[in-house]
Amino acid sequence: MQDIQEITLDTLKPGEKAEITKVRVKGSARRKLFDMGMVAGAEIELVRNAPLGDPMDYRIKGYHLSIRKEEARQIFIHKV
Amino acid sequence: MGNREIKIALTGNPNVGKTTLFNALTGSRQHVGNWPGVTVEKKSGRVSYKGYDIEVIDLPGTYSLTAYSIDEIVARDFIIEEKPDIVIQVVDASNLERNLYLTTQLMELGSQLLIVLNMCDIAEDRGDRLYLDKMEELLATPVIKTVATQKKGICDLLDKVIEQKELEQHHGHEIGYGSEIEEKILEIEKVLSEDEGRDRRYPLRWLSIRLLEGDSNVRAKVAKSPVYENVMAIIESIDQEEYEAEIADKRYLAINTILPQMCTRANETLTKSDMVDRVLTNKYLGIPIFLALMWGAFELTFAFATPFMDMIDIAMSWISEQVSSSLRPDWLASLVGDGIIGGVGAVLVFVPNIFILFFLLSLLEGSGYLARAAFIMDKLMYKIGMHGKSFIPMLMGFGCNVPAIMAARSIEDEKDRLITILVVPFVSCGARLPIYILFAGTFFGRQAGTVIFAMYILGILIAILSAKLLRETVIKGKPAPFIMELPPYRVPTLSTSLIHMWDNGFMYIKKAGTIILVGVVIIWALASFPWGVEYGSEDSYVGILGHAVEPLLEPLGFDWKISVALIFGLVAKEIVVASLGVLYGAGDKSEALSERLMADPGITTLSSLSLMAFSLLYMPCVATVGVIRKETGSWKWTIFAVIYGIAVAWTMAFIIFQGGSLLGY
Numbered sequence: 001m002q003d004i005q006e007i008t009l010d011t012l013k014p015g016e017k018a019e020i021t022k023v024r025v026k027g028s029a030r031r032k033l034f035d036m037g038m039v040a041g042a043e044i045e046l047v048r049n050a051p052l053g054d055p056m057d058y059r060i061k062g063y064h065l066s067i068r069k070e071e072a073r074q075i076f077i078h079k080v
Numbered sequence: 081m082g083n084r085e086i087k088i089a090l091t092g093n094p095n096v097g098k099t100t101l102f103n104a105l106t107g108s109r110q111h112v113g114n115w116p117g118v119t120v121e122k123k124s125g126r127v128s129y130k131g132y133d134i135e136v137i138d139l140p141g142t143y144s145l146t147a148y149s150i151d152e153i154v155a156r157d158f159i160i161e162e163k164p165d166i167v168i169q170v171v172d173a174s175n176l177e178r179n180l181y182l183t184t185q186l187m188e189l190g191s192q193l194l195i196v197l198n199m200c201d202i203a204e205d206r207g208d209r210l211y212l213d214k215m216e217e218l219l220a221t222p223v224i225k226t227v228a229t230q231k232k233g234i235c236d237l238l239d240k241v242i243e244q245k246e247l248e249q250h251h252g253h254e255i256g257y258g259s260e261i262e263e264k265i266l267e268i269e270k271v272l273s274e275d276e277g278r279d280r281r282y283p284l285r286w287l288s289i290r291l292l293e294g295d296s297n298v299r300a301k302v303a304k305s306p307v308y309e310n311v312m313a314i315i316e317s318i319d320q321e322e323y324e325a326e327i328a329d330k331r332y333l334a335i336n337t338i339l340p341q342m343c344t345r346a347n348e349t350l351t352k353s354d355m356v357d358r359v360l361t362n363k364y365l366g367i368p369i370f371l372a373l374m375w376g377a378f379e380l381t382f383a384f385a386t387p388f389m390d391m392i393d394i395a396m397s398w399i400s401e402q403v404s405s406s407l408r409p410d411w412l413a414s415l416v417g418d419g420i421i422g423g424v425g426a427v428l429v430f431v432p433n434i435f436i437l438f439f440l441l442s443l444l445e446g447s448g449y450l451a452r453a454a455f456i457m458d459k460l461m462y463k464i465g466m467h468g469k470s471f472i473p474m475l476m477g478f479g480c481n482v483p484a485i486m487a488a489r490s491i492e493d494e495k496d497r498l499i500t501i502l503v504v505p506f507v508s509c510g511a512r513l514p515i516y517i518l519f520a521g522t523f524f525g526r527q528a529g530t531v532i533f534a535m536y537i538l539g540i541l542i543a544i545l546s547a548k549l550l551r552e553t554v555i556k557g558k559p560a561p562f563i564m565e566l567p568p569y570r571v572p573t574l575s576t577s578l579i580h581m582w583d584n585g586f587m588y589i590k591k592a593g594t595i596i597l598v599g600v601v602i603i604w605a606l607a608s609f610p611w612g613v614e615y616g617s618e619d620s621y622v623g624i625l626g627h628a629v630e631p632l633l634e635p636l637g638f639d640w641k642i643s644v645a646l647i648f649g650l651v652a653k654e655i656v657v658a659s660l661g662v663l664y665g666a667g668d669k670s671e672a673l674s675e676r677l678m679a680d681p682g683i684t685t686l687s688s689l690s691l692m693a694f695s696l697l698y699m700p701c702v703a704t705v706g707v708i709r710k711e712t713g714s715w716k717w718t719i720f721a722v723i724y725g726i727a728v729a730w731t732m733a734f735i736i737f738q739g740g741s742l743l744g745y
Contacts, residue, residue, distance in 0.1 A: 023325065025561075026321075028148055029560075029563060030324065031144075031146050031148055031293075031294075031324065032144075032148050032561070032563045033563060034324065034325065034328035035143050035144035035146065035148070035181065035328070036143060036178070036563060036565070037177070037178050037181070037332065039325070039328050039329045039332050040325065040329060041329070042332070047357075048361065048363075049363070050361065050455050050456055050458065050459065051361065051362070051363050051364075051366035051456055052367075052456070052459040052460065053459065054458070054459045054462075055455060055458050055459070055468075055562050057357075057361065057455065057566055061175075061177045062174075062175055062177055062178070062345070063175050063178055063565060063567075063568075064357075064565065064566035064568075065563070065564070065565055065566070066451075066455050066562060066563075066564050066565075066566050067561070067562060067563050067564075068458070068462075068561065068562045070561070071561050071562075071563070
């Protein structure tokens with residue numbers, strides 16, 4: 001179970017899917033991420049990186065949500 | 081006959097067609113203003129239907145009702161404090177799960193809710209099946225289907241609004257958060273209810289949930305309550321971050337429990353929008369396409385605007401001449417002709433530009449590409465201490481700084497927005513070009529093009545450096561996190577774009593009618609008095625002022641005439657060239673002016689370069705100052721912007737002139 005916690009959302013490759021386990025983002029971004037559906041148990045897929053590499057385009061809850069790697073690094077997942 | 085007035089509030093996520101529905105409901109009977117005390121736009125409208133006078137208030141589009149942004153606070157405060165008869169949530173039928181998250185929060189506000197399922201056509205074309213009866217039952221809320229872009233379902237909606245109003249009964253459905261959280265909610269409710277003087281418009285359960293979630297705005301609302309200490313004791317006993325996560329989890333859990341009964345989604349296939357994105361945000365094609373689109377937008381702006389601008393210019397000079405020759409006494413003719421018509425005309429010339437810029441901005445927004453522009457540019461913008469959303473406003477600045485500063489409204493974070501507003505004026509707008517053309521053309525000959533280009537680059541560099549500087553000093557901190565929906569691409573609705581264009585363009589004209597007029601009259605008075613002097617001459621107050629500031633501007637290579645022209649330039653940049661024409665006795669003829677400038681030993685190649693840089697960087701025009709005041713809501717920041725701009729301009733011109741002199745130019 002330990003290594004599951006180690007993987008963060010920024011390590012996902014385009015086309016890969018995962019399930020969110022924990023959101024460790026602090027501050028107001030935390031609230032916002034929850035509001036946008038980034039809750040534990042939600043399925044998430046990396047669609048693509050922005051042309052310059054960052055931010056990322058994820059598919060979650062049936063829509064596209066874009067966040068920076070900085071925040072993605074603080075979101076824990078396990079791959080499905 | 082009962083009460084025939086109904087007040088409804090429109091709410092919903094961004095990009096669900098809320099504005100289109102609002103326009104479909106109210107047509108042209110709209111009023112645009114501001115919410116008191118904040119710079120969030122307030123739109124309201126009226127519709128008469130079956131003997132009812134229905135007032136529709138368009139609340140800001142939000143994903144949630146926390147205190148994340150001013151928009152969210154404005155929306156929820158309105159619902160709680162103004163108690164509209166019915167709150168309509170516009171829901172994107174093709175994206176129910178996230179949309180219903182807002183529904184769960186609206187239910188807790190204790191308002192009469194009505195759900196409008198918009199864009200049913202998209203969902204159904206895709207193969208989704210929606211079960212309205214089940215939805216009404218599970219949400220305990222009436223549900224109406226609409227396709228706002230085709231005005232379908234509008235009458236059904238209005239019928240339902242009237243029906244609900246007449247029923248006067250309150251539906252209620254709330255989410256349970258699990259025994260641990262529910263216990264805390266009850267505890268806080270109990271403590272809060274002990275305060276007899278509390279604001280009873282706020283539901284206790286809602287307050288309690290918000291407090292558990294760490295909502296700073298709600299905390300401030302109960303801070304004066306005598307029971308505040310007791311409430312805080314409960315809040316401090318919990319792991320707030322865990323509660324925050326748990327409450328959001330529970331909301332989505334509740335949605336997921338009922339969602340399968342309300343709709344079945346078609347197998348996920350690649351939508352048209354996804355395919356478009358494969359090209360438009362492609363790793364290699366994304367940036368070239370972006371640049372091409374932006375370039376195209378500019379070409380379009382100028383191609384469309386130029387004939388109109390010429391027409392306004394001609395009309396204004398004609399009116400000015402008529403007035404000058406027919407009005408008596410002479411001073412009145414001068415006030416109206418030289419002052420008001422000349423000055424306001426200089427600003428009105430930009431109206432076509434502004435209208436087109438707003439129209440294109442609205443098209444970009446409606447199509448969904450605006451979000452992609454921020455997505456594509458964010459990394460670059462982040463490096464200079466700005467947010468991806470700041471890019472488009474800055475780009476618009478090349479057309480005109482005024483709509484650019486207004487476009488910064490789309491930036492939620494206050495600091496990000498303020499920085500954008502403060503650096504946009506360094507972006508070289510269309511009005512500054514005539515100055516470059518005159519001086520570069522006169523003094524740089526074949527290199528004129530390069531010099532003009534260099535001015536644009538200088539503006540961009542100063543904007544970037546200023547953003548970095550502001551981040552290090554007065555507006556500390558990093559840009560806000562980039563958490564943004566990339567909405568599906570859609571064909572923008574023409575009427576929505578036209579209304580958007582008109583609203584914003586009209587706001588500019590209103591500004592032109594007030595603050596600019598004041599500026600114009602002041603400058604006119606300075607140029608015309610003391611009594612009897614020639615307009616704008618050495619003996620007039622503006623001439624005296626020019627002489628007075630000459631020592632300050634001398635190190636930059638400017639004499640009193642240039643100083644006077646720059647003072648006129650405070651009203652609008654295109655007046656600089658016109659007033660030089662007057663000062664050099666060259667009238668409207670640019671060739672004559674060019675020759676006389678050449679012949680003036682007071683102006684060298686170097687000082688003309690210094691002058692161009694100064695014109696680029698100091699206060700753009702009174703309209704920009706007016707709009708900075710309006711958009712920041714603060715005189716402090718407005719004055720800061722003006723002084724900072726002048727300081728930067730002075731420093732840059734000083735470096736150019738003194739540096740160049742030292743190097744022997």
